[in-house]
Each structure stands twice: as structure tokens, then as C-alpha cells.
Amino acid sequence: MTEVRHGLRGWGTEENPRNRFEKLSYERKDWNDDDPAPATLFLKDATRSIISSNDSPDVAFDASVNPYRGCEHGCVCCFARPNHEQLDFSAGLDFETRILIKQDAPELLRRELSLPKWRPEVIALSGATDPYQPIERRLELTRRCLAVLAEFRNPGVIITKNDLVRRDVDLLTEMTSWNGIVVFVSVTTLDLALAQKLEPRAAQPKRRLAAIETLSGAGIPVGVLVAPTISGLTDHEMPSILEASAKAGARFAGYIPLRLPHGVGRLFESWLETHFPDRKDKVLHRIHSMRGGRMNDPNFNSRMRGQGPFVWQMRDLFDLGCRRAGLDRSKPHLSTEHFLGNVDKQQSLFV
Secondary structure, three states: EEEEEEOOOOOOOOEEEOOOOOOOOOEEOOOOOOOOOOOEEEEOOOOOEEEOOOOOOOOOOOOOOEEEOOOOOOOOOOOOOHHHHOOOOOOHHHHHHEEOOOOOOHHHHHHHHOOOOOOOOOEEEOOOOOOOOOOOOHHHHHHHHHHHHHHOOOOOOEOOHHHHHHHHHHHHHHHHOOOEEEEEEEEEOOHHHHHHHHOOOOOOOHHHHHHHHHHHOOOOOOEEEEEEEOOOOOOHHHHHHHHHHHHOOEEEEEEEEEOOOOOHHHHHHHHHHHHHHHHHHHHHHHHHHHHOOOOOOOOOOOOOOOOOOHHHHHHHHHHHHHHHOEEEEEOOOOOOOOOOOOOHHHHHHHH
């Protein structure tokens, strides 16, 4: 299925490309400006497990919890878009408008942390889609999962583009007291006009900086993630993003060059043609240069870093920016020694 909704505002992409797993599809070409905007549907995810694991040497954590699948933020180049195809949806508009809700996530997390086989380790919230996307304001699944981590004293790391994370300062402060939490706020650009095109329903850049300031003021370890960094479009902003984040209270920083797995490359190319036709060739040339002549490099040890002179340029710019802003390039070490397993809890009742 390929649907193209020309003239859509507030969405990361105008397309709903064919699912790569589908053998049959249809194409509709008769959309017009009078058609209503697509409605967002929230669907129940009946998963019976919640902690996902990965064996990638490129990812800084081995375990993650994703309360939501799909993301309302609508970031056009989100690397998680292809995951939606495994659910019989599209990586395009479906990813932004068909959101699966893991309603039992907190209860499942409590059950899995209670199992004798669980060995405490850092759990990322979420590692794929944003744990603080707009629906979280109403459902509070991420907050309730954080409460479970705090209950068991199992450490966690948060990665988000939404200032809604400020709501949970109370839980994050509690977890900080036993060295159990790190928060990364992702800041892609400080240019509001660009942000509204690139990440249409994520928090505005100034609100993300305000979130850093709030968390830092509460003593919570918070850093900035300059991601994705897009060579030829946003990479020149890296020093100013690092400086602004440090002034807001960030202690450490990281960055990730743009990744475009599977069909995300075509979505991003179409987005460039719509919003930045004058820069399209330049940006695509740099992506190909950094990814071995392709739109994406899926290989371990290189997929998160890229290769070639534009990668080296980006790395040097990041290192210089961190030194000038006084930011650490490694995140704090979190502790698992305070973990309260199920046995410990039962014994504590008799103390």
C-alpha cells in the first residue's frame, strides 16, 4: 500500500509506503487537500512480556522497556519506523497514527523483576519509541514503570524528546538518591522552524532545554543527546546545542549520526525534496559517503558511527564542543547493588 497525502501539516511524512513484508498492496493516488487529516488510533498491545534484550555491541544497554509501539512525535527519520512493519502497518503515516499501548506494562515489569532468574541491570526507557510521547500525559505508563523500578531499586536510563519528563521529578529524585537513574534529553536542532518540520509533535527545542534545567536543578544526572546528527543539515549546530545544554545544566553528552534503516531512507529523501530541495543532493551525498555508498549501514560496530571524512569531521566538532562547554563524553555509572529482589522484600516483612 502506498498512500501519499499531499499538503499534510503536523506530520513527519506525507506517505504510507508499502510494508516490506507484504506481497500484495494497492496504491491510491486520488488524495486531495479536502480529505481529512488521518486520525490517530490507540490500539491495545496484548504482549505478555515487557523487558526486551539486545546483543548489539553498538547499544549502551542490554535491556529495555517500551510502553508504546509507534510514536506520535512523528520524527521523519526515526530509526524505529521499520519496526511497525512487523505489526502489519506501514513505516510511514501508520507509525505516527497507529499507536500500540502496552496497558499492562507496569504489572508485567513488576512480575519480571520479581522472578528469581532476573539479575539487576540498567533498563532503558525506552530504546525505541519515546516513552514520553503525548499519550503518556494521560496514561502514565512510563511513570508507573519508573515507580516499579524505584520500588525494586533497579537502575534505569531515560531517552526522550519531550519535556513531560519534568512531571516525574519526584521519582527521578528518589532514584538519584541510590544512583539509579540517568536522563538523556535529545536535542536535534535549536531552529524552531526546522524542528517543526523534522519532529513535528515533539517538544520545542526551548522546552527540552527547560527540561534539562529542571532535572539538573533537582540534582538528577541529565545529559544531552545530539541525535540524530544530520550532516549538511544540522551538524553545524552541534557546538551551539552543546553550549546551550551545558548552560541549562547538562553534565554529559552524546551524539549519533543519522541512521536510515529499510524504508526510512526513502521517506527522508522525499521529506528533503519537500522541505529542502536545495540541500537534498548535498545531504544525500554525505549520507552515502558516511554509509559506504548506501543510505544505511546495518552492520554492528559501524551502524551507529558511520565512516569516512564527514564522520571524522562530526566527531571532531563534537569533541571540541564538549571541551568548550565542559561536558563529559561518558555517562555516569549506575549502581545495581541496591536491588531489592522478591526474596529481600519478603524477608524485610519480618525485620
